[in-house]
Amino acid sequence: MAGEVAGPGVASAEAAGGGVAAGNAGRDRVHVITHLPGDGVGPEVTEVARVCVDAVAAQRGFGVEWRGCQLGGRHYLTTGEVLPDPALAELRQSDAILLGAVGTPEVPPGVLERGLLLRLRFELDLYVNLRPSKLRPGIGGAVGKHGFDDLDLVIVRENTEGLYAGAGGTVHRGTEFETSTEESLNTWAGIRRCVRYASQLAATRSGRLTLVHKTNVLTHAGDLWYRVAREVAAEDGVELSYAHVDAACLWMVDDPKRFDVIVTDNLFGDILSDLGAALTGGLGYAPSGNINPDRTVPSIFEPVHGSAPDIAGKGLANPAGAVLSAALMLDHLGESAAAADLESAVNGILATGAPASTGEWEKALLTRLADGGRLG
Numbered sequence: 348m349a350g351e352v353a354g355p356g357v358a359s360a361e362a363a364g365g366g367v368a369a370g371n372a373g374r375d376r377v378h379v380i381t382h383l384p385g386d387g388v389g390p391e392v393t394e395v396a397r398v399c400v401d402a403v404a405a406q407r408g409f410g411v412e413w414r415g416c417q418l419g420g421r422h423y424l425t426t427g428e429v430l431p432d433p434a435l436a437e438l439r440q441s442d443a444i445l446l447g448a449v450g451t452p453e454v455p456p457g458v459l460e461r462g463l464l465l466r467l468r469f470e471l472d473l474y475v476n477l478r479p480s481k482l483r484p485g486i487g488g489a490v491g492k493h494g495f496d497d498l499d500l501v502i503v504r505e506n507t508e509g510l511y512a513g514a515g516g517t518v519h520r521g522t523e524f525e526t527s528t529e530e531s532l533n534t535w536a537g538i539r540r541c542v543r544y545a546s547q548l549a550a551t552r553s554g555r556l557t558l559v560h561k562t563n564v565l566t567h568a569g570d571l572w573y574r575v576a577r578e579v580a581a582e583d584g585v586e587l588s589y590a591h592v593d594a595a596c597l598w599m600v601d602d603p604k605r606f607d608v609i610v611t612d613n614l615f616g617d618i619l620s621d622l623g624a625a626l627t628g629g630l631g632y633a634p635s636g637n638i639n640p641d642r643t644v645p646s647i648f649e650p651v652h653g654s655a656p657d658i659a660g661k662g663l664a665n666p667a668g669a670v671l672s673a674a675l676m677l678d679h680l681g682e683s684a685a686a687a688d689l690e691s692a693v694n695g696i697l698a699t700g701a702p703a704s705t706g707e708w709e710k711a712l713l714t715r716l717a718d719g720g721r722l723g
């Protein structure tokens with residue numbers, strides 16, 4: 348893989364012998380992107396995304412300087428390192444990070460989730476988790492009765508607070524009175540900035556925003572979310588509706604056109620977006636972005652799926668989620684035409700039947716991109 352380096356830190360592709368940076372000479376826009384492939388199918392799917400990004404960059408006239416980063420389960424097992432401070436400092440220097448997935452069966456649960464993924468979200472203050480769910484041509488979806496226009500929604504999940512903030516603990520461990528607490532943290536400022544992002548996104552789409560929560564039971568956090576959402580939606584001139592999370596699950600399956608942009612807390616967003624993925628072809632098609640809209644730090648783009656150890660190394664991984672995540676990344680970097688090229692290449696391929704292997708996907712994507720999207 349061009350640009351891949353052995354150490355945990357971030358090294359330029361040129362330094363790693365990839366020579367990609369040299370190809371950027373004369374380009375007026377060059378984006379520095381760290382490729383963090385991770386474990387299992389992560390390297391397989393992000394490598395496809397990476398060659399597709401290079402293809403659209405060449406066509407759209409911008410440059411990409413790739414940097415490699417080897418953090419993840421394999422790195423942890425060989426070195427004991429999860430996210431060393433120098434590696435974090437180097438990651439901060441990129442414009443964006445393209446992540447595959449991390450996790451291997453040998454690494455105990457929580458080590459990489461808390462120590463790498465959540466820590467990156469907290470340290471870089473990536474307070475929006477953007478998860479589109481879109482039914483694409485050729486994909487019947489899990490329900491089979493919905494048309495493309497019926498299921499095209501975006502979940503904006505708060506990404507740094509709620510039950511994932513790490514507040515809580517365990518006392519009396521090992522006794523029959525062992526007690527564990529997980530506290531959901533919800534700040535006015537944290538909710539407000541997330542809802543603001545969602546409402547501005549809704550304003551660029553249908554103008555409809557739905558808050559999903561459980562205000563009838565979680566009355567403290569729910570009340571704060573509801574009040575803030577009402578204020579922000581009114582300020583932005585967006586129509587706000589509300590759904591309890593259980594009803595939202597039902598409607599996403601039964602009547603998804605009720606929703607356009609959903610804003611919700613960290614846990615509900617995590618669960619709802621897997622449902623959205625299942626309804627639109629499965630985890631292999633679901634993209635995501637961990638975004639800091641202030642753009643003071645690199646945002647992280649990754650497929651929703653994990654490292655899929657059951658199919659790793661078999662050439663069976665679907666790279667569509669990674670390619671669509673790269674499209675979100677290019678859009679975030681201001682390369683919206685290139686982002687649209689990637690999305691239309693994926694849609695065009697699906698309309699004629701999904702390829703069976705990672706290699707066939709890569710070939711089909713590059714063919715479509717080389718044709719300038721005419722096939723799409």
Ligand SMILES: NC(=O)c1ccc[n+]([C@@H]2O[C@H](COP(=O)([O-])OP(=O)(O)OC[C@H]3O[C@@H](n4cnc5c(N)ncnc54)[C@H](O)[C@@H]3O)[C@@H](O)[C@H]2O)c1
Nearest residue numbers: 448449450451630631652653654655656657658664665666
């Ligand atoms: N963000 C992340 O890095 C992330 C997210 C979820 C899970 N994980 C880690 O991934 C590992 C495996 O977790 P899991 O099995 O619960 O979830 P998973 O998403 O890796 O796999 C779930 C199922 O979906 C299939 N699948 C996933 N991605 C696919 C793709 N691109 N193409 C075709 N099929 C695909 C797998 O084969 C498996 O059957 C664990 O170590 C877990 O901690 C990491």
